[in-house]
Amino acid sequence: MNKKTIQIKEIFDPYYSAPIEVWDTFAKRLKTVTFNKNEEIKFPNTTEKKLYIINKGSAGIFLWKENHPVCIDLCFENDFFGDYLSLLTQKPTPLYTVCFEETEMFYITFSDLMDLFENSKFGAKIGRIAAESLFVHKQSQQIELLTQTAEKRYKQLLSKQPHIIQRVPLKYIASYLGINAESLSRIRKKIVK
Amino acid sequence: MNKKTIQIKEIFDPYYSAPIEVWDTFAKRLKTVTFNKNEEIKFPNTTEKKLYIINKGSAGIFLWKENHPVCIDLCFENDFFGDYLSLLTQKPTPLYTVCFEETEMFYITFSDLMDLFENSKFGAKIGRIAAESLFVHKQSQQIELLTQTAEKRYKQLLSKQPHIIQRVPLKYIASYLGINAESLSRIRKKIVK
DNA sequence: TTCATTACTTACCATAGGTCAATTTTTATA
DNA sequence: TATAAAAATTGACCTATGGTAAGTAATGAA
Structure with missing residues (x-):
């Protein structure tokens, strides 16, 4: 079993245990890309085409507020990354994404992701689990801001x-x-x- | 087609179009319950057993901060409602839920929901779409708080x-x-x- | 309808955080 | 390694919101 597969299994394991073959199928769809320090990955008012998982490095999700950037998420190793709002709706959003260091990410394209969601029982479940974990994360951010x-x-x-x-x-x-x-x-x- | 089915279809339609039969299957699992004004639905440090949809009325999701309640969501007609964090993890959370008016809700139990997610292709997809829409909502709340x-x-x-x-x-x-x-x-x- | 309770408002002063401008430190690049 | 640019810090002052305490209004139970 290759390194990527094992890593993906470890990322999802806290949420959902599946046979290693499932993770292997998923991992096979993932490509690898490296970004330079301070490189913008998605620009404002564009549509997100990929879902990323950070393998090595760090990156942020931003929006522009009047005259300064506002960071809505700081992402590190094993975190999901990208403008999910835009990815899910396949519409442009004001959000943009930047990495802070030289960063290696895995990614799956929107069409591959939808294919996975639609054509495999595990894929559909992974999609739900991933969205749920993103929700839980956002809710805890909201609670911290409020309290x-x-x-x-x-x-x-x-x-x-x-x-x-x-x-x-x-x-x-x-x-x-x-x-x-x-x-x-x-x-x-x-x-x- | 009964009223509940049509209503469920209307709630999901902005996110996902499915044949009316799908919504009918879902709607058949929904029971109806009415709460009194100010009635607590879930108490702190308990586990959420149901996912609700508000049919008529309003309700809030709260947590207790030192000496006062903090409301993390205000929910109205056609909104999902409940402590999703606890529902998804099936663990107790400090969150509690209260309705503000006499409120009629539809609900599906956790076990029925999981059965739906696991044993039907549409169910799995509805689960993902619902979680995604909850994420999008939480993200917009976070952005409003930050900006x-x-x-x-x-x-x-x-x-x-x-x-x-x-x-x-x-x-x-x-x-x-x-x-x-x-x-x-x-x-x-x-x-x- | 009355009375007690809870919700809402007001006024006061305190504090966290904002704004602007100047300075120092760090980083990137020639 | 020198230099310019960007990032971080500092200080002075300002504003939004917090905390407390008191008053008023609305609500609910008897």
Whole structure:
């Protein structure tokens, strides 16, 4: 069994156990692509054609708000990545995606994904499980925004991704937390004290 | 074709067109239940056993934060309703659900839902589409929290649900917007001026 | 209908975070 | 490795929202 298959199985295992053959079928559809640091993968007002899984590196999902970028997701190894809203609707959205480092991703095209969803029982199930896990993730982001201060959210982010500071520019981390770069700077200063 | 079937078809139609027979099969699994005003449907730290669709009335999904409730979703006619996180994982969560008015809902039990997902091709697809639409909804809530002031979010909510003020207590609307009741009161005062 | 309870509003001051401008630090590139 | 550009920090000041306490209005149970 190849490396990609094993990796895919490990990503899905917490959500859904299937025979390794299922993951192998899925993994065979995945192609590999590498992006440069700061490379834009999807541009605003375009339609997403691929679903990505990050193998090595990190990337963000953004939208432009007046005069600055707002990051709605920070993605790392084994995370799904892409503008799912656009992928699912196959319509352009204002969202754009960028990687923060040189990043290797696996991807499946929209048509391959739909073929998988439509023509295999496991595919349909994988699609549902994946969408459910994305929902759960978004709901927890919403709850954090509604119930925690920026300082607490920053500390939580650090504990989940200890090396995030070395990997992702602070200005993007700030926008992900819902604050501006200056405010994050003050929070960081306060914490080290 | 009965009323419930037609209604279910109308709810799903924007996302997915299927023959009416498919919706009929689904609708046949749905039971009907009525809750009193302010009745709690699911309690904190319990496991959700049902997926609801609101037929008439309104309800909210909450969690308790220190000394006050936080509303993470306000649901109205034709909305899905329930603690999906708990439903999907079949584990207890801190979330609880309450209805604001006398409310009639359709519901399908977890076991019937899984049976539908596992044993019918359309069922699997409906499950995916439903999860996707929940994800899209949560993502738009996150974007609103990250990019708009409470005042703008309040105005948007009013334009989407013009009668919300008559149907949902302001304190819950405030917590949904991420502010306290006093702040919403100030915003409302400012707007009428 | 009355009374108690809950919801909503107001006013006060406190605080988290925003804005702008200047400065320092880091990074990218010639 | 020098230089320019970008990122991060800092300070001064401002604004939206929070916390508390009090008052008023609406609601529900007897």
